[in-house]
Amino acid sequence: LIGNYRGNIHTVYDNRTKPVFSYDQIHWERIRNVHYDKDQHTFVFTQKFTNRMVLIAYSHPYTYSRETEYINSLRQKSGITITTLGRTKESRNINMLTVTDNTITDKGKKVVLITALQHAGEYPGGFIVEGLVNFLLSDDPVAVKGRKESVYKIIPMLNPDGIFHGMTRYNANYEDLNSEWDDDTSDTIHAPVEPEVDCVKLWLRDWIKEGNKIDMHIDLHSQSQQGEAN
Secondary structure, three states, X not given: OEEEEOOEEEEOOOOOOOOEEEOOOOOOEEOOEEEEEXXXXXXXXXXXXXXXXXXXXXXXXXXXHHHHHHHHHHOOOOOEEEEEEEEOOOOOEXXXXXXXXXXXXXXXXXXXXXXXXXXXXXXXXXXXXXXXXXXXXXXXXXXXXXXXXXXXXXXXXXXXXXXXXXXXXXXXXOOEHHHXXXXXXXXXXXXXXXXXXXXXXXXXXXXXXXXXXXXXXXXXXXXXXXXXXX
């Protein structure tokens, strides 16, 4: 339950943390009777389960399988384009969703880039992106106006390998993607750039080279999974 952050011990739990359990990976409940040992970094809890099979997580998880199912559910919808920017070390896709009103030329539109889940354990980003995309594709007048005036480039899961393996910060190479963005410029000692970041930077450079722009970039993170807020 501990990790490493820039050379130091990094914990994302404390005595306020209340893990969750589920029988179907859809409905989750809190485990209330929990003791956290801060020296051993372990949880001891008591919970009565009513099914033989139970799944336990330290917070409500946004899983790799959920992202895959969600991406597939969007493929037949209008107003959205799905592209693959690259693949991870373990050959999982880095997807980009483009949402805009395709009946209107993109010339003059604002371009908003949104990235999420660089850190695998910061699950709220996955739920935020899913809700955001659902809203942007809706008939709400604000969403309709947004599609007419803007192009939304959304990368919902930058670290699918880390998500799949249940890590907190790292990808499959045990690298923190959030510290990778300058590895081919000002921090060449840590090159090469991890594949997840590299494919986004390659797309971004091509995007700019073609005369496009980014008006706003929002990189979604969340606090550590402490207490009952997440």
